[in-house]
Amino acid sequence: MKYRNLGRSGLRVSEIALGSWLTYGKSVEDQTAERCIQTAYDAGINFFDTANVYEQGEAEVVLGKVLAQYDRSSLVVASKVYFPMGDGPNDRGLSRKHIFEQCDASLKRLNMDYIDLYQCHRYDPTVPLVETLWALDDLQRQGKILYAGVSEWPADKIQEAHRIAKEHNFRPLVSNQPIYNMIERYIESDILAVSQANGMGQVVFSPLAQGILTGKYKAGQSAPSDSRAANATISSGLKKYLEDDHLLETVDSLSHFAQQLDISLPQLALAWILRHPGISSAIIGASKPEQIEDNIKAVDVELTEEMLAGINELLQPISRFKPRS
Numbered sequence: 001m002k003y004r005n006l007g008r009s010g011l012r013v014s015e016i017a018l019g020s021w022l023t024y025g026k027s028v029e030d031q032t033a034e035r036c037i038q039t040a041y042d043a044g045i046n047f048f049d050t051a052n053v054y055e056q057g058e059a060e061v062v063l064g065k066v067l068a069q070y071d072r073s074s075l076v077v078a079s080k081v082y083f084p085m086g087d088g089p090n091d092r093g094l095s096r097k098h099i100f101e102q103c104d105a106s107l108k109r110l111n112m113d114y115i116d117l118y119q120c121h122r123y124d125p126t127v128p129l130v131e132t133l134w135a136l137d138d139l140q141r142q143g144k145i146l147y148a149g150v151s152e153w154p155a156d157k158i159q160e161a162h163r164i165a166k167e168h169n170f171r172p173l174v175s176n177q178p179i180y181n182m183i184e185r186y187i188e189s190d191i192l193a194v195s196q197a198n199g200m201g202q203v204v205f206s207p208l209a210q211g212i213l214t215g216k217y218k219a220g221q222s223a224p225s226d227s228r229a230a231n232a233t234i235s236s237g238l239k240k241y242l243e244d245d246h247l248l249e250t251v252d253s254l255s256h257f258a259q260q261l262d263i264s265l266p267q268l269a270l271a272w273i274l275r276h277p278g279i280s281s282a283i284i285g286a287s288k289p290e291q292i293e294d295n296i297k298a299v300d301v302e303l304t305e306e307m308l309a310g311i312n313e314l315l316q317p318i319s320r321f322k323p324r325s
Helices: 028-044 054-066 096-110 129-140 155-168 191-197 210-214 236-242 245-253 255-261 265-276 289-300 305-315
Strands: 001-007 013-014 017-018 047-049 074-080 116-118 147-150 202-204 279-284
Touching: 013 017, 013 191, 013 265, 013 279, 013 289, 017 289, 028 054, 047 279, 054 074, 054 096, 074 265, 096 116, 096 129, 116 129, 129 147, 129 155, 147 191, 155 191, 191 202, 210 236, 210 245, 210 265, 236 245, 245 255, 245 305, 255 265, 255 305, 265 279, 265 305, 279 289
Parallel strands: 017 047, 017 279, 047 074, 074 116, 116 147, 202 279
Antiparallel strands: 001 013
16 A cells, blocks of 8 residues: 555545445445455555445444454544534534534544544535634644545635635645546646645545446446446436446446556556545445455556546546536
């Protein structure tokens, strides 16, 4: 495994992180989840990402139980706050009240004394930004969280947050967690530049586009029976990908580049992401230990400028440079 600093902070995170969205506490049995987490840790992954809203806390519970067997200092654990966790008017968003209460709830579910990276899961226009940043700063002063970040925030709000933090002497945000892969590339327009200018690293999710960039889905063919797409409750994003035959055919063409390097298509897709110095880590979601064993090999893949140019030329017609609606 290789490691990078999380933005300009001193925190070192594995280039490949293991996430729990759509997997642990939901579609993957706890025993399999345990094997996946153990495989990741044994391979050198130190960065584990979750959120309170993932199965209403169950993902945090599963992750905490498995990670309890390891030295806490060897782990970097990230969680998030924003989405509804109840029916009350204060059971959602980024108010000081909700942030404090959900941080305590996440700590209990994880069975940990602190969270390494606590992230605002989305921007909340209903709460003054200074209130949100003030709450995050206080949690850091209390030692409940070590670093703070955001997820899927627009560039102007990231810039505003850094202005406010500097003005009030709050600890700065160190990371942003956006979707980023060969298809979804909107952060290239302004998010990457603004983040780097302010010392933030990107911790990207869905690097394989919910499995599309594994090459297992083919135009005109039914989804494999053991795939996520065979589930009747697939996400709207995955459904859109599967309905786009041109996209699936383009992904199939990417295998040519993978074959040149004698690597798998997922390894190529991950190496393409890690090519960018603004990326601190790519979060994979795994339902099988073998997927982790394959994915982590991407950290050793080097793509030449010529190969990158060829890949980008192929991707241009299917790449999306605007935020998802």
